[in-house]
Amino acid sequence: MPTRADWRRVSLGELVLAPERYAFSWPGEGDAPLRESLARFGQLRPLVVLGGAAHQGGPVLAAGHRRAAALGALGEDTAWARVLVLPFGEPGTDPPELWDLLLEDHLAARPLNPAELGLYVRRRTAGTGESFAGLPPQLFRRLGLPPRSGALEDYLWISELPAVHRDAFALGRLPLAGVRVLLRAPREDALALLDLVGASSKREGAGAGAAVGVNKLSEIARWALECAWGEGLSLAAWAEREGLWAFAGEPEALRAQVRRRRYPELSAWEADFREDSRGLGLPPEARVSHAPGFEGGRLTCTVSFASLPELGRSLDALEEGLRAGRLDRLGRYLG
Amino acid sequence: MSSPPFDLVEVDADAAPLPFAERFLARLPGSIPVRLRRQGDPAPTGRRTVHVTGEPGAFLKPCPCSPGAVRCGYRVFTPAFQCPFGCTYCFLRLYAPDAPLTLYANLEDAAAELRGAARAWEGEGEGPVRVGTGQFADSLALDPWTGHARWLLDLFEPLPGAQLELKTKSARVEALLVRRPPPNAVAAWSVNPPERIASDEPGSASLAERLGAAAQAARAGYRVGFHFDPVVAEEGWEAAYREVIGALFAAVEPSRVAWVSLGTLRFPPRFLEEWGPRLRGRRAFFGELVPGEDGKLRYFWPLRKRVYRILADALRRQGGPELRVYLCMESPAMWGAALGWTPREDQVEGYLAAGAPAGASDAGGR
Numbered sequence: 001m002p003t004r005a006d007w008r009r010v011s012l013g014e015l016v017l018a019p020e021r022y023a024f025s026w027p028g029e030g031d032a033p034l035r036e037s038l039a040r041f042g043q044l045r046p047l048v049v050l051g052g053a054a055h056q057g058g059p060v061l062a063a064g065h066r067r068a069a070a071l072g073a074l075g076e077d078t079a080w081a082r083v084l085v086l087p088f089g090e091p092g093t094d095p096p097e098l099w100d101l102l103l104e105d106h107l108a109a110r111p112l113n114p115a116e117l118g119l120y121v122r123r124r125t126a127g128t129g130e131s132f133a134g135l136p137p138q139l140f141r142r143l144g145l146p147p148r149s150g151a152l153e154d155y156l157w158i159s160e161l162p163a164v165h166r167d168a169f170a171l172g173r174l175p176l177a178g179v180r181v182l183l184r185a186p187r188e189d190a191l192a193l194l195d196l197v198g199a200s201s202k203r204e205g206a207g208a209g210a211a212v213g214v215n216k217l218s219e220i221a222r223w224a225l226e227c228a229w230g231e232g233l234s235l236a237a238w239a240e241r242e243g244l245w246a247f248a249g250e251p252e253a254l255r256a257q258v259r260r261r262r263y264p265e266l267s268a269w270e271a272d273f274r275e276d277s278r279g280l281g282l283p284p285e286a287r288v289s290h291a292p293g294f295e296g297g298r299l300t301c302t303v304s305f306a307s308l309p310e311l312g313r314s315l316d317a318l319e320e321g322l323r324a325g326r327l328d329r330l331g332r333y334l335g
Numbered sequence: 336m337s338s339p340p341f342d343l344v345e346v347d348a349d350a351a352p353l354p355f356a357e358r359f360l361a362r363l364p365g366s367i368p369v370r371l372r373r374q375g376d377p378a379p380t381g382r383r384t385v386h387v388t389g390e391p392g393a394f395l396k397p398c399p400c401s402p403g404a405v406r407c408g409y410r411v412f413t414p415a416f417q418c419p420f421g422c423t424y425c426f427l428r429l430y431a432p433d434a435p436l437t438l439y440a441n442l443e444d445a446a447a448e449l450r451g452a453a454r455a456w457e458g459e460g461e462g463p464v465r466v467g468t469g470q471f472a473d474s475l476a477l478d479p480w481t482g483h484a485r486w487l488l489d490l491f492e493p494l495p496g497a498q499l500e501l502k503t504k505s506a507r508v509e510a511l512l513v514r515r516p517p518p519n520a521v522a523a524w525s526v527n528p529p530e531r532i533a534s535d536e537p538g539s540a541s542l543a544e545r546l547g548a549a550a551q552a553a554r555a556g557y558r559v560g561f562h563f564d565p566v567v568a569e570e571g572w573e574a575a576y577r578e579v580i581g582a583l584f585a586a587v588e589p590s591r592v593a594w595v596s597l598g599t600l601r602f603p604p605r606f607l608e609e610w611g612p613r614l615r616g617r618r619a620f621f622g623e624l625v626p627g628e629d630g631k632l633r634y635f636w637p638l639r640k641r642v643y644r645i646l647a648d649a650l651r652r653q654g655g656p657e658l659r660v661y662l663c664m665e666s667p668a669m670w671g672a673a674l675g676w677t678p679r680e681d682q683v684e685g686y687l688a689a690g691a692p693a694g695a696s697d698a699g700g701r
Contacts, residue, residue, distance in 0.1 A: 181608060184608050184609060184611075184612070185611075186612050189612075222604070225611060226607055226611060226621050227621070229607075229616075229621060230616075230617070230618050230620070231616070232615050262623075263623050263625065265623055265635060265637075266625060269635075292625070292626070293625040293627070293635055294636045294637065295625075295627055295628070295636050295666075296636070296668040297636060297640065297668060298668065335640075335672050
């Protein structure tokens with residue numbers, strides 16, 4: 001820990017701001033709620049300031065950039081700060097304890113979202129000179145992660161996305177678990193996929209803000225990437241060729257379109273099966289279904305019933321349909 | 336002897352005095368640097384490095400197969416791990432991409448383990464159990480330097496409870512030709528159309544070389560096996576595989592063929608996540624493969640069934656109805672749909688062993 005800390009009011013005008021080095025809150029939300037809170041309740045959390053050897057003539061603000069800005073906007077000249085007696089050195093020279101303290105300062109207000117976690121680790125390692133693999137196990141525990149550097153992979157990837165996509169993961173419109181499939185894809189393909197899914201689509205009115213589930217994102221990503229790679233195209237070029245940008249921001253429709261292209265024969269079989277099973281003349285209580293991918297060459301017939309006589313009537317109707325050859329069209333799906 | 340497919344040999348200090356290590360090092364050309372590894376030295380990596388070490392665990396294990404698939408009773412015997420060939424579809428690319436060509440020097444331990452198991456199989460009337468060294472390595476690719484083939488043939492010959500399969504994509508049969516073939520040894524080749532071998536099996540022997548080697552082995556008295564695995568159903572596959580089947584039986588008399596296996600292209604979904612970007616433009620790897628019960632991606636059922644039916648039919652037409660054809664890692668339903676019989680758990684082993692000479696069990700099941 002820094003050797004000494006003073007709690008005192010500091011002049012906001014004298015603070016040197018260093019958000020690129022120390023800030024990891026994301027996204028940069030509007031300050032109106034914060035201003036309102038400060039106006040009503042006053043400053044509840046002190047700023048964190050490095051007050052050792054001054055940098056460019058003043059103490060350096062390490063935590064509380066938004067608080068400082070909001071207080072300034074409310075006409076305050078000073079703010080409460082925890083002033084650490086700590087020099088502001090070159091990147092790579094910060095003591096890890098400073099970053100532990102910045103993390104605690106953030107966690108005192110709210111948990112880290114995925115983008116913030118990635119940004120924190122990136123900025124911490126840049127600030128302290130620690131390697132990802134060399135981060136202490138207790139830090140992983142504090143971050144809620146298993147203690148191995150591989151656990152950071154998803155978060156670090158998100159932290160390097162363009163702001164529009166980083167927002168989507170930070171605000172939960174895109175699921176963290178969906179990152180796995182995109183991680184190993186070339187960056188331009190992954191970015192094109194995120195554009196296409198449209199959680200933060202560039203297209204006007206393309207459904208920006210709609211949340212996408214893990215399975216849906218993973219399926220769209222996997223199928224679209226495999227289609228593009230199979231054709232030897234970039235994902236953007238493939239999507240353009242297939243006219244898929246028309247479905248950007250509409251995950252459900254996009255999934256259906258991409259699946260049809262990834263599995264054309266299977267999709268055709270499924271469509272045929274739907275059609276064929278509708279025209280069987282089965283009693284309404286009976287339903288025929290196939291295994292995923294028609295695997296096994298077997299169909300399942302399910303009969304629901306509320307009484308034994310009802311079951312008997314349904315089975316009789318099924319038998320009659322079978323004898324009359326109305327089920328023959330299912331033969332192509334068998335064996 | 337051609338130049339070896341490796342650039343460096345690293346030998347663990349405690350493995351160096353073992354007879355296998357001494358023989359292996361004596362066969363190396365002087366141009367290959369040899370390093371002695373001490374405890375704590377960095378682990379060797381990469382398929383251009385040979386690592387001579389000890390195997391502290393078991394050498395003999397059941398073939399992993401796949402959940403829900405018909406098991407064929409195969410056992411995997413592993414005096415070596417990793418393959419010098421860089422086949423696109425090899426599972427080792429996914430599971431052990433950086434592992435060196437690993438040679439286990441404590442072959443006496445391996446031999447003792449095998450002898451014990453083979454005697455138990457014989458005592459239980461279970462044999463002959465098929466045992467192969469080609470699952471985690473190529474059985475013959477490094478043979479001029481390892482001498483594994485001769486060691487294995489000598490080891491298996493007095494063990495009627497076991498049947499050795501040496502499976503390879505090479506044409507290195509020299510060690511097989513200089514000795515009398517044991518009745519319980521089969522030399523086997525993975526086969527694919529020449530274009531597929533050229534595009535996806537770098538460093539391996541051509542189809543003509545493999546079939547030439549198979550013909551030599553058959554003439555020398557060995558029974559031979561063939562593995563159509565993976566069958567890649569890309570445009571024109573049917574004609575291409577029919578040609579391979581034609582070439583196969585032009586090279587080898589059907590009576591000399593112990594068995595033929597069929598397995599279509601399959602891999603875990605992770606394979607495309609890892610390798611997809613590097614396979615860009617290779618349509619063969621992005622066909623309609625859908626997840627099966629075991630999670631692996633395989634061709635859509637009707638296509639897979641058609642592939643198996645066509646190939647099994649072509650094989651039996653040319654190889655005769657007695658030809659032992661089986662499916663690798665497929666469900667009982669696919670066996671029934673493609674081959675016309677659904678074996679019980681223990682029947683495949685008997686069916687395949689039926690072609691074996693003295694000591695083999697009944698065909699069973701058919």
